[in-house]
Structures are given as structure tokens and as C-alpha cells.
Amino acid sequence: MTVQSAYQEEQRRLTESLRDISAQLQAIGPRYKGDDFTEQMLDLQQEERRQRLEISKKEPYFGRIDFQELPAGEPKPLYIGKAGVAKQGSNELLVIDWRAPVASLFYSFTGGDAPAAYESPDGEISGHVHLKRNFMIRQGEIVRLVDSFVRGQEEGSVTDEFLLYRLGENKDNKLRDIVSTIQGEQDRIIRAERGKALFIQGVAGSGKTTVALHRLAYLLYQYADRMRAERMIIFAPNRMFLDYISGVLPELGVGDIQQTTFGDWAFELLEKSVTLQDPSETMAYWFEQHRTAEEIEHSSGRFKGSLAFKAIVDEKLADFEKKIVPVVPFVPVDGLELPPALMREWYDTDYGEETLMNKRDRLVSRIRRWFESELKMRKIADKKIRSKALAKFNAFTKKIPSYSSVELYASLFQGKQASKGIPKAIAERTGERLGKNAAAAEDLAPLAYIQLQLYGLPKQAFDHIVIDEAQDYSPFQLEVLRLCQRTASMTVLGDLQQGIHAYAGIQSWSELTSIFVEEQVGFFELNRSYRSTMEIIEFANKILGEMTGGVKPAVPVFRSGDPVESAESARAGWLADIASTVRLWREQGHYETISVIGRTAQECERIHTHLLDSGFDASLVQSKQPAYGGGLSVVPVYLSKGLEFDAVLIADAGEEAYSGLDAKLLYVGCTRALHKLKLLHIGSLTPLIGK
Known part of the structure; x- marks a missing residue:
């Protein structure tokens, strides 16, 4: 069959599918408005069906796999989409939900004549794949059709053609689902069993955040009788990142999952019994100036996040219980x-x-x-x-003692009565702060832990917890969240090479995995980077030099682009050079999203003001910002993590801006770029580049 005839046949099938879906939508009556409970439940089911059909109407399916069950089946075309749809008035499936067991073939099969298999509720089903086909459908039309496997034909280099096409697209201000391009190693994580704490070490651009979100959708489908969306929660690094990922779950037909930051969640758990010190003050302290390795190692954040400090808290709780x-x-x-x-x-x-x-x-x-x-x-x-x-x-x-969580925590630091094992300087600073009824970010984990021990969880335990950027979490934080579940069921993801919060985070995943018994832990690595071009990934890998914590360097997908550029800028003309670079990129018209990444918040304010004065419509990303709007933005490097842009300009990569301890910061900044990366530098280029 020629490509043209295949396209025509598939377009006819698509038109018929859309006609069937539209007819089913029209057949759904108006919403029930009465008080009858049974009718209300039926109405909810109808509404869920309507939402699935609405999703399918936009893009009924994205893949097809022709599968012949052994020993004596016939090849049968299976169309895979975001939502399962049966034909009107029939049990025959028009579209198979991507989360269904048989759909796993679409993601796991990579070619060859050997039998393929998938796990069904009745056991393993094996057979032969005859065709694997990708579609891009827009407004009822097939705009792209790619066969990545045809049985009996010599396999060429088309396996990744559809993936590379999607990766080459420009991005807007929202993270999008990857359901049509999930790779085999990602699918294994998504479909992993629920009763474990799953740890994912994923390099920059490996899709780990998106994989975690798809895993939530899969768990709700696979364990519909045991898990509820409202009993799931996502912990993200900041509110802006929550806004950035907000579109993925609705696109997959999933709602009602709680999304928050650890700080906001802990603050609510404590019933706002303390005032929260602005987290940006802590970030500014560490990122606006260079700090020594000794300062980082002995920071109060690392101490209070340790299990050694938890032992001190436990001793205080035990003393309370004795009394x-x-x-x-x-x-x-x-x-x-x-x-x-x-x-x-x-x-x-x-x-x-x-x-x-x-x-x-x-x-x-x-x-x-x-x-x-x-x-x-x-x-x-x-x-x-x-x-x-x-x-x-x-x-x-x-005389029987009674404490609030804040009172008991404060008693750890009270003058000469301060608990043994707490460094004097930390005890004095914390005691002074708590005396004003204020808490820093580093205090929230022990405060939340004490609150749970004293009063328990005010709502139901979580069915599943997702923790993003977990390399910046302390063991104490993870222990707090572990207490919020009856059975461990977590997806914990991050990248040790992006651990820029060294004053509070971890150096090795074993610091977190050790909290659980071995049988409760699963560990996966995602080393392929799908975000950036080969040139950008290879450049970024050199910044880090030798990888630490047993982490492997990122392996780029074979997607080539422009070379990474660097240019020296005189201090007097530095802002003008930034503006001229942005203007050139805008005139070329290749990029939807452009980011100028500065070293500090103060530096970014100067850049932003100059861009506005130069006639650009630019936004300034700040720590309290609730949303990222796309377009042209100026962002401090330590707030850029998790975001991605078509083009990135590192405002100053000079040796004064990035010292030896700033390798991970610069790595984060460079790996935000999808297609274009340029580094300006005032004076000599940082020695981190060219290691």
C-alpha cells in the first residue's frame, strides 16, 4: 500500500470515527438538576462519558498497532487514543484507552520479528505486531502519518521520525502531555505497580515530570476501585511551576488532584499558627552571593532536614509522652x-x-x-x-502537659534548656524567630512532623503522592509525607545534577530511599534527554565535568541544531548586547518563547527594565509569581528549573558570575533551551565551561 492510499484509507476511517463520536455526544441529554441521589450518580457517569467524548472529538487517536494474537488469531487494527470510546450502540471499541493493557504494546514494541506480549487481567498475551503507525490529527484532518514499523519490510531510520517531529515543535507557556510519544522506558515507569515509593533519577529534559503526571492518570484508570483523584497530591517546587504543568492532567481527562508546594501544604496543616518567612529570603541568601562549601555543608537547612535532627525531635516527643x-x-x-x-x-x-x-x-x-x-x-x-x-x-x-506543635518545637531551642545536639548558633537564631511566632522554610518539616504526631492528619490519608524536584527535599520532609499514607505509594522524581538547593537538599538518592524498607522502593533512571538539541546537551554535560552521586550524563536524542554560541560583552555595553540578541531572534521569527536568564534577581530587574525601555514586551519572573506567561521573559537562574524555552540567552556567564560551586546552577540555565543557546560573558568566560 502506498503512502497516499494509506493516508486516504485512514482519513476515511477518521471521518467515520468523528461522525460516530459526534452522534454519541448529541445523544447525551441535559444535566440532571434534581435531588434524587440515584439520578445524580447516573448524571455524574454521563458527564464523565461526555468529557471523554469531548477529548476524543479533538483528537480521536494518535496511534495504530495491528496485532495478531497467537496461536491462531488474525491481525487486528487497534487504534490508541487519550480516551477509550466504543462504537455507538455496540461494545466494539472504536478507540482503545492508552492506559489499557493492550495499549502498552504501542509503547513497548520497537521492532523485530520476535513475538511481542502484554499483561492482561487473564495473564500474558503474546502475538505478532504487523504495523505500528503514528498520527497527528488536527481539526478532523490527518496532518501527519508515520509508519514506524511494517512487518516484512526492511526497517529503516523512521523509528524516531514522529518523535523528532514533535520535539522540533516550538513550545508555549504550558507543559503538554506526551501520550502520543511515550517511550518504552517512560512507559515502564507509568505502568509500575502502585504499592511502592518509586524514585526516578531523570536528566534534564527526560520528561520525568510529564511521566509522573501520566502515571497519576494510569493509576486512576488501573485502580479505579481503590484510588481516588481527590486523595492524590502533587508537590511542585513553586506556584509558577504548578501553573506551568496545569494543562496536562485535564488533557488526559483527569481532575480533582490536589496540587501544591510543600511550604503551602505544611502551612495549612499547621492551621497558619505561625507566620511564614518569605522563602525567597532564604533563596536570596544562598543565590545572590557566592557561598562556600563549608557554609553549605553546615547550613541550618541541612541540619534541620536531617534524620539526626528528627531523632532530637523524637526524643522531645517521647519525653512529652512520658509526662x-x-x-x-x-x-x-x-x-x-x-x-x-x-x-x-x-x-x-x-x-x-x-x-x-x-x-x-x-x-x-x-x-x-x-x-x-x-x-x-x-x-x-x-x-x-x-x-x-x-x-x-x-x-x-x-499539670498534664499540653502543647501546640509550635510550642513543643520552640521548646527545643529555649536558651540553656535547648536540646542537646543542636548547634548553639542554630538554636539562638531559631529561638529568636519562633519567639516572634515566625518560621522559615527549614522549620516547616519538623513543625509538620510534630503536628502529625500530636494531632494527626486532618483529612484522609493520600492514595498517591508525587514529589517533583525531590533532589531539593530533605529526608525529614519525605518522612513527613510518608506519615500521610497508610501504604507507601509515591512517585519521587528529580535530578541530582540539578540539585541547586545544596543548603537543604540531598547529595545521593540513598538519603531518601533509606527511609523505606527495601521491598517498598523502586528505582528508575531516565538518561535520554528529549528537550534540547545534541549540541546543547553535549555542551551542558561538559559544565558538570564528572557526574556525582552515581548519575549518568544525559544522552541526547539525535536531533541536531545550531551550535552553542558565546560572546564577550563589555560591561558598559552589556545590556545593549542583550537587547540586540533578543531583537535578532525575534526578527528571525523561529522562536515562540525566549528567556534571558540572569544570575541574580537584582541583575534580572536591571535587564527587564532595559528591555522594556528598548520597546520589548518582556515579563520578569519573580519568586512569588503564580504563573508563567510565555513570550519573552527574564528569569533568575534559580527560578528557571522545570521550565523550558525555545531560545535561551545566559545574560552573563563570566567567571565572576559563576564560580566552581555554581556548576549545577549554570547547567540548569543552559538545559532550559530547546533549540537555541547563547552565553554572553563580562570579562573572562567562567572556567566551568570547557572542563
């Missing part, structure tokens, strides 16, 4: 005594795994019920005696 049960008897009236041994028995046997403050409050209530029952049994009705008994009860239970 909950009184060691003296309670005597409400003469001749009536509640012995400590009985109170201890109540506490140890009746309250199980409840939280500490719940245990404390239940013990107080039990003591009150005991003395009121005893007074009733003894028929003591005298109001004066009962009043004195109540006063004695209040005085007795007042």
Missing part, C-alpha cells in the same frame, strides 16, 4: 483515690495508635468520667463537695 500519665494519685474527695497504675493501664491498653494529644485528651476525659461515676455511685450530691472535686480535677489535669 502525659501522672505519677501521683488523683484524690478528688477524701477516701477516693485514682492510682497512677490504673491511669497507666488505661493509657497503654485503650488508646492504641492514636496521636499524642488525642491520647492526652482521652485520658483527661477518662479521669473525669471516673470521678463523676464514683461520686454518683457514692451518692455524693452535695454541691460544695462536687464543686471542690471539680476544682481538684482541673488543677490535677492542668
Whole structure:
């Protein structure tokens, strides 16, 4: 069959599919507005079906795989799309949901004559693949058709043609789904079993964030009877990044998943009982100036994020628990005594795994019920005696300690009473801050941990947790989130080579994986970078020199582009050089999104002002910014992580801007570029380049 005849046949099939989908949409009646519960549930099902059909109407499918089941089946064309659709009035599938078991063939099969297989609910199904075809469909028309495998034909170099075409497209201000181009190594992560903490080490541009989002959609499909979207949560590095990824899940037909930052979540958990110090103040402290390796290693953030500090907190909690049960008897009236041994028995046997403050409050209530029952049994009705008994009860239970999470945490740092093992300087700074009822970002993990131990989780436990940029998380943060699940079910992703928050993050994944028992952990590596051209990836790899933490360097997809440029700029004409570069790129018209990446926030403000004065419509990315708008932007390098742009200009890559400890910062900045990268430098180029 010729390409032209294949296209015509597929276009006819597409037209028929769209006609069927439109007819099904028209057949769905109006929303139910009444109070009948059964009708409400039926209406919700209809609404979910309508949403699936709306998704399918935009692009019914993106792939086809012709599969012949062994031993005696016939080749059958299977069309794969974002949502499964049956033909109107029939159980025959028009489109197979990409999350269905058989659809895994589309992602796992890479060619060859050997049998392929997939896991079905009834066991392994094997067979032969006869055709693997990719589509791009826009407004009811097939605009691209690529056969990546045809059985019996000699395999050429077309395997990645469709992928390279999609990678070569310009990007806007939102992350998009990759459901049509999921690669085999990504699909294995997406379809991994749910009952584990899955750790993903992924190089810049490997698609790890998108993979994690697709995994959420898969889990909701595969475990629909055990997992709920509203009991899932995504932790992202900042609100702007949340906005950037906000379109992926709706495109996959998934809603209601909570999306937040660790700071915002912890602040809500603490019921806003402290004022939160601006996180940008902490970032500014570390990124606006060069810090020594010793300062980083001994930072208060690294100390408070460690499991050693958690042990100090646990010791304080244990001391509190010891004091909950009184060691003296309670005597409400003469001749009536509640012995400590009985109170201890109540506490140890009746309250199980409840939280500490719940245990404390239940013990107080039990003591009150005991003395009121005893007074009733003894028929003591005298109001004066009962009043004195109540006063004695209040005085007795007042001595049973009671803490808020902030109060207990503050007691760790109080002057000469500060807990052993806390460096004096850290104790003094933290104590002073908490005395003003303020907390820094580094305090949120221990505060949240104490809150969970004292009061528990206010809502249901999470069915699944996604943690993005996890290399910037501390072990203490991950331990806090582990406590929010009954069974470990997490997707923890990041890149050690982008660990720019060294003052608080990790150096090795073992710092986080060790929190779980070995059977609960899965580990994957994504080393292929799909974002940038070969030239950009190879250039960025050289910045880091030898990889640390056992991480392999990024391997680029074979997509060549322009060479990476560098140019010296005189300090007096530096801003003008930035403007002229941006103007040239705009005139060439190749790029939808352009970013000028500066070293500091102050530097970015100067650049942004100059670009505005030069007539450009440019936006300045700041730490509190809720959204990224695309177009031309100026962004501090430490806020650029997770974003991507068609073209990137590093404003100053001079040796004064980037020292030896800034390799990961510069690496992050350079790997934001998809197609074009240029570095200006005032004075000599940083020695990080050319290692």
C-alpha cells in the first residue's frame, strides 16, 4: 500500500470515527438538576462519558498497532487514543484507552520479528505486531502519518521520525502531555505497580515530570476501585511551576488532584499558627552571593532536614509522652483515690495508635468520667463537695502537659534548656524567630512532623503522592509525607545534577530511599534527554565535568541544531548586547518563547527594565509569581528549573558570575533551551565551561 492510499484509507476511517463520536455526544441529554441521589450518580457517569467524548472529538487517536494474537488469531487494527470510546450502540471499541493493557504494546514494541506480549487481567498475551503507525490529527484532518514499523519490510531510520517531529515543535507557556510519544522506558515507569515509593533519577529534559503526571492518570484508570483523584497530591517546587504543568492532567481527562508546594501544604496543616518567612529570603541568601562549601555543608537547612535532627525531635516527643500519665494519685474527695497504675493501664491498653494529644485528651476525659461515676455511685450530691472535686480535677489535669506543635518545637531551642545536639548558633537564631511566632522554610518539616504526631492528619490519608524536584527535599520532609499514607505509594522524581538547593537538599538518592524498607522502593533512571538539541546537551554535560552521586550524563536524542554560541560583552555595553540578541531572534521569527536568564534577581530587574525601555514586551519572573506567561521573559537562574524555552540567552556567564560551586546552577540555565543557546560573558568566560 502506498503512502497516499494509506493516508486516504485512514482519513476515511477518521471521518467515520468523528461522525460516530459526534452522534454519541448529541445523544447525551441535559444535566440532571434534581435531588434524587440515584439520578445524580447516573448524571455524574454521563458527564464523565461526555468529557471523554469531548477529548476524543479533538483528537480521536494518535496511534495504530495491528496485532495478531497467537496461536491462531488474525491481525487486528487497534487504534490508541487519550480516551477509550466504543462504537455507538455496540461494545466494539472504536478507540482503545492508552492506559489499557493492550495499549502498552504501542509503547513497548520497537521492532523485530520476535513475538511481542502484554499483561492482561487473564495473564500474558503474546502475538505478532504487523504495523505500528503514528498520527497527528488536527481539526478532523490527518496532518501527519508515520509508519514506524511494517512487518516484512526492511526497517529503516523512521523509528524516531514522529518523535523528532514533535520535539522540533516550538513550545508555549504550558507543559503538554506526551501520550502520543511515550517511550518504552517512560512507559515502564507509568505502568509500575502502585504499592511502592518509586524514585526516578531523570536528566534534564527526560520528561520525568510529564511521566509522573501520566502515571497519576494510569493509576486512576488501573485502580479505579481503590484510588481516588481527590486523595492524590502533587508537590511542585513553586506556584509558577504548578501553573506551568496545569494543562496536562485535564488533557488526559483527569481532575480533582490536589496540587501544591510543600511550604503551602505544611502551612495549612499547621492551621497558619505561625507566620511564614518569605522563602525567597532564604533563596536570596544562598543565590545572590557566592557561598562556600563549608557554609553549605553546615547550613541550618541541612541540619534541620536531617534524620539526626528528627531523632532530637523524637526524643522531645517521647519525653512529652512520658509526662502525659501522672505519677501521683488523683484524690478528688477524701477516701477516693485514682492510682497512677490504673491511669497507666488505661493509657497503654485503650488508646492504641492514636496521636499524642488525642491520647492526652482521652485520658483527661477518662479521669473525669471516673470521678463523676464514683461520686454518683457514692451518692455524693452535695454541691460544695462536687464543686471542690471539680476544682481538684482541673488543677490535677492542668499539670498534664499540653502543647501546640509550635510550642513543643520552640521548646527545643529555649536558651540553656535547648536540646542537646543542636548547634548553639542554630538554636539562638531559631529561638529568636519562633519567639516572634515566625518560621522559615527549614522549620516547616519538623513543625509538620510534630503536628502529625500530636494531632494527626486532618483529612484522609493520600492514595498517591508525587514529589517533583525531590533532589531539593530533605529526608525529614519525605518522612513527613510518608506519615500521610497508610501504604507507601509515591512517585519521587528529580535530578541530582540539578540539585541547586545544596543548603537543604540531598547529595545521593540513598538519603531518601533509606527511609523505606527495601521491598517498598523502586528505582528508575531516565538518561535520554528529549528537550534540547545534541549540541546543547553535549555542551551542558561538559559544565558538570564528572557526574556525582552515581548519575549518568544525559544522552541526547539525535536531533541536531545550531551550535552553542558565546560572546564577550563589555560591561558598559552589556545590556545593549542583550537587547540586540533578543531583537535578532525575534526578527528571525523561529522562536515562540525566549528567556534571558540572569544570575541574580537584582541583575534580572536591571535587564527587564532595559528591555522594556528598548520597546520589548518582556515579563520578569519573580519568586512569588503564580504563573508563567510565555513570550519573552527574564528569569533568575534559580527560578528557571522545570521550565523550558525555545531560545535561551545566559545574560552573563563570566567567571565572576559563576564560580566552581555554581556548576549545577549554570547547567540548569543552559538545559532550559530547546533549540537555541547563547552565553554572553563580562570579562573572562567562567572556567566551568570547557572542563
